[in-house]
Amino acid sequence: MLTIFFEGILLGLTLATFFGFGPAFFSLVQTSVHRGFWPAVLLAVGIFLNDLLMVVLCLMGAVQIVTQPSNYLWFGIASGIILIIFGLVTYSRKVITEGNENPELPVKISGPKWFTYIAKGFFMNIINPFVWVFWIGVVVGISARFGGNEMELTYFFAGTLITVLLSDIAKAFASFSIKRFLNQHVISMFNKTAGIGLIGFGIFLIVKVIWESVAA
Numbered sequence: 001m002l003t004i005f006f007e008g009i010l011l012g013l014t015l016a017t018f019f020g021f022g023p024a025f026f027s028l029v030q031t032s033v034h035r036g037f038w039p040a041v042l043l044a045v046g047i048f049l050n051d052l053l054m055v056v057l058c059l060m061g062a063v064q065i066v067t068q069p070s071n072y073l074w075f076g077i078a079s080g081i082i083l084i085i086f087g088l089v090t091y092s093r094k095v096i097t098e099g100n101e102n103p104e105l106p107v108k109i110s111g112p113k114w115f116t117y118i119a120k121g122f123f124m125n126i127i128n129p130f131v132w133v134f135w136i137g138v139v140v141g142i143s144a145r146f147g148g149n150e151m152e153l154t155y156f157f158a159g160t161l162i163t164v165l166l167s168d169i170a171k172a173f174a175s176f177s178i179k180r181f182l183n184q185h186v187i188s189m190f191n192k193t194a195g196i197g198l199i200g201f202g203i204f205l206i207v208k209v210i211w212e213s214v215a216a
Helices: 003-020 023-034 037-066 068-092 114-124 129-145 148-175 175-180 184-215
Strands: none
Touching: 003 023, 003 068, 003 129, 023 148, 023 175, 037 114, 037 129, 037 148, 068 129, 068 184, 129 148, 129 184, 148 175
16 A cells, blocks of 8 residues: 555646646735735645545546446546647647736735635636646546555545645745746746646546456
8 A cells, every 4th residue: 555655646746746736826926926825725735625626526436436346447448539639728728827916025014814714725617627637637547546445545646635735835935036037938948847747647547448348
């Protein structure tokens, strides 16, 4: 199980490195700069709870589906195709940056209560259909990978989500340094790298399920 947990950590590191520079990232940076580090941590907790809910909801359906041997191959291939499509969209995504101010110090404002930051993080991605499509692709593919074993899936996604949460907290902590280097060119390169990574992961899943089905 420890090996499976570390596999989840690797996926979490991949997501944090190649897929962690979307709207949530900018919100983390802005919150850390304007409100302080701990409000940004609360925002990261909200994002974590959102990801956890999506994974649980996807698993509730995915585990029941992929445990059927006849569905294993086709859903593994479908999830790989979804990730490839998502990777192509990410690769070709246009970069739109806001005209943000760049203050040297956090602005101390008597802002909302702590739960408001958590709620903001929680609802930030829930209305984004691409986030749902992404997690459905990952969850179905990983469920196929482990044959729907609930314990193994729990360890895997625990490693993934904890890693993503810790990376978001690290981004909030390092936001002053990171923000200075962000521009359209840098973000565009991250998008292209993320797209290539997702395409590669999708191809890997397709090859993996086909190989295991042939070998079975």
